[in-house]
Amino acid sequence: MSIGMDSGWFPHFLDAYFQSKAAAELPIWRVYQHTHEDYPGHPLTAEADWDSTWEQVLRLRERNPSNRYHCDQDLYRSEA
Numbered sequence: 001m002s003i004g005m006d007s008g009w010f011p012h013f014l015d016a017y018f019q020s021k022a023a024a025e026l027p028i029w030r031v032y033q034h035t036h037e038d039y040p041g042h043p044l045t046a047e048a049d050w051d052s053t054w055e056q057v058l059r060l061r062e063r064n065p066s067n068r069y070h071c072d073q074d075l076y077r078s079e080a
Contacts, residue, residue: 018073028073029053031060040072047073 010016017023027049034041045056053071060069 014075018075023073024050026050028075029071030074031056032070032072033060034068034070040070040074041068043074044069 028047029050030043031045032041057069057071
């Protein structure tokens with residue numbers, strides 16, 4: 001399993017935590033669809049584990065290559 005690079009700058013402590021391998025074990029991940037203007041976009045799925053969420057992201061990207069999909073969490077983001 002991989003969750004990305006182990007270095008980076010984050011605006012909040014929680015952002016750094018959510019990029020850690022420890023957070024990958026939490027069932028907090030959702031599939032999002034977005035554009036350049038509305039990142040992170042809107043969630044398409046309920047919360048699930050990292051691996052199954054990424055499987056869904058990759059399936060959606062393959063089926064709809066003109067759309068943008070990614071895996072993220074929304075634990076501390078407000079719904080606007």
